[in-house]
Amino acid sequence: MNAVASCPEDMSDGIYVFDPNNNSWRRDSIPATPIRLYLFTNAFCVNACNRALSIILGSVGSLIDNKIMSLSLIVCTRFKHVCADDDARELFIIYDIFASPSVVVIVNNKIWASIKGSYRIQKELNTVLTRLREKYQNL
Secondary structure, rough: OOOOOOOOOOOOOEEEEEEOOOOOOEOOOOOOOOOOEEEEEOOOOOOHHHHHHHHHHHHHHHHOOOOOEEEEEEEEEEOOOEEOHHHHHHHHHHHHOOOOOEEEEOOOEEEEEEOOOOOHHHHHHHHHHHHHHHHHOOO
């Protein structure tokens, strides 16, 4: 990662994919990579989103840079209850997201980790991502 990325300041409901080449987000469908990391957030939780993103990029930024892993930001105004984007709402439902932010890691189409809420992200995310990086950095 060349620069510090942040969550969009004005997040509207939808799915955003991180582009490591431009260090920016674009609205798009989720790419088909062997490892997918979903960062779920409510639209008004920008600070918590940025804290989680900082941990993610600090730990597995090289996997994202090398396109081994994709990073997607899934945004709804208020979880599945208030969401103007059907695809984002469906992901909140599928992964039973009830806390913001939450992180879900998918490896080979199976849930590898699911961490919900700021407290658990603070306590568990670094350990989970370190294990992920050590296991998959040589793909």
